[in-house]
Amino acid sequence: MNFRSPKTFLFAVVILLPVLIAASFPLQQSEGNFLRLKFGSKEYDVKYYNKRGSIYISLDDLVKKQGLKVDRTGGKYRIFFANRQISFVPNNPFVVIDTPKEKKKKSYQMPLSSQISGGELFVPVAYAKSFLSxxxxxxLTYEFGAKPVAPPMEEKAEAPPVKTFPLSYxxxxxANGTLLRIFADKNIPDFESSLKDNNLRLKINPSGFSAGAPPKGKGMISSVSSSSFGSRGEIVISLAPDFTSYDIIRQSPKSILVTVYNKNLTESKTPSSKKEKWNFNTIVIDAGHGGKDYGAIGPNNTIEKNIxxxxxxxxxxxxKSKMPDVKVVYTRSTDKFIELYKRGKIANENDGKLFLSIHCNSVANRSSAPNGYEIYLLRPGRTKEAIAIAEIENSVIKYEEDKDRYKNLTDENFILVSMAHSAYLRYSEKFAEILDRSFKQRVDVTSRGVKQAGFYVLVGASMPSVLIELGYVTNAKDASYMRSENGQRQYAESIFEAVKTYRKYYEEIIKQE
Ligand SMILES: [Zn+2]
Incomplete structure (x- = not known):
């Protein structure tokens, strides 16, 4: 700018002066605007301000001068000390102290929230100091020695209200009982549980949560209610009179899973307690798919559900004709849609001794056209190929109204349920081995062997169980054999012969136990 005219010069001064003053102001004021901190062996000044009588110090300044490592990801402010870590959340009163070596994590609440000012995180020193220590x-101690910096611009009538997180359910x-998942948008800290008079009480500490809207009771859970969520929250879960046991596990940092078992599981856990209960008296035959769920579809009108x-x-x-003392239970005997969980439930309610789920296989890529039958056992830790098959068979879930029913089966609960199965695994394995031999002798389809996968239909059944893939609807030879009256009869005879052989083996074992 060239100030040739006095008018222009005056104009420039008027416009620029406030800017110049403002620019120099923080520099002047910041000299000496520190609070003296003594933190361990170090001593230094940190930036601070006074807001409504409370002193807030800059954590960014403290961390820099103390030489600490910080992680700011995930909206948190985590400071690393030798053995512990402390996390603050901007504009939030919560403090979490982690002790990784002891796997301990504790949450605390300060009476005041932290605040952001000038891009730095300020915490109320009177409360934060004990947590930092x-x-x-x-x-950690401090003393005043200088003037404070200005508090943040946005002035509120009162300190921000403590944010509470509602619990969701x-x-x-x-088939084996009822699951209650309690979750929130924030990590749920430690909880305690106790059972008295069929009331399961879950105490969640500390505050910071509201009770949300507990759900209506279902199955083994008669009702769910909550008492005051102040400094101490309590959820009361009333259990049905005929519940047998329960588990409470932390499913994730933000959710708790309560499993209340019905009598089906308890019976399954004590195979030798009542021998008469273990007579081979009921077989459950599960024809896969049905109704709106066609299963796999191959050329020449090969429809899995019909086969x-x-x-x-x-x-x-x-x-019925050759083994009349054994009751036959079908999960479906007509072309009807049955949800997966109901199939296991039907099996359990009828106290089945063997669960056979009958299916046909398929591949998306028809040019490879594999063929052969497969016999599947349920077991976690699966092969890649078995997972692919399981995905196809489990895709029936898309037809069900409540698709979330199986969502939690992928984690701990899956392991819980499949552990209940391990008691039967040797029986399932034995039956699979006998059936493989029987098929090899009698059916005109190649053996692809006995495999393992995580089928939901097997998860539900508390008894020895296998899933049979008769053959590939996408393979012309397999498909025509499976469609034929003769082929279907040979499959049925092979399975029947296997049941006969297995029954002898089973009754021998039961006698010995
Ligand atoms: Zn199927």
């Missing part, structure tokens, strides 16, 4: 395992009925049902009914008829 605890995390650092050393003493999800209740699901399974499954035809083989299931032929097997049932053979059982």
């Amino acid at each position: 605890s995390a650092a395992e050393t003493k 999800r209740i699901d009925e399974k 499954n049902l035809a083989v299931a009914l032929k097997l049932g008829a053979l059982m």
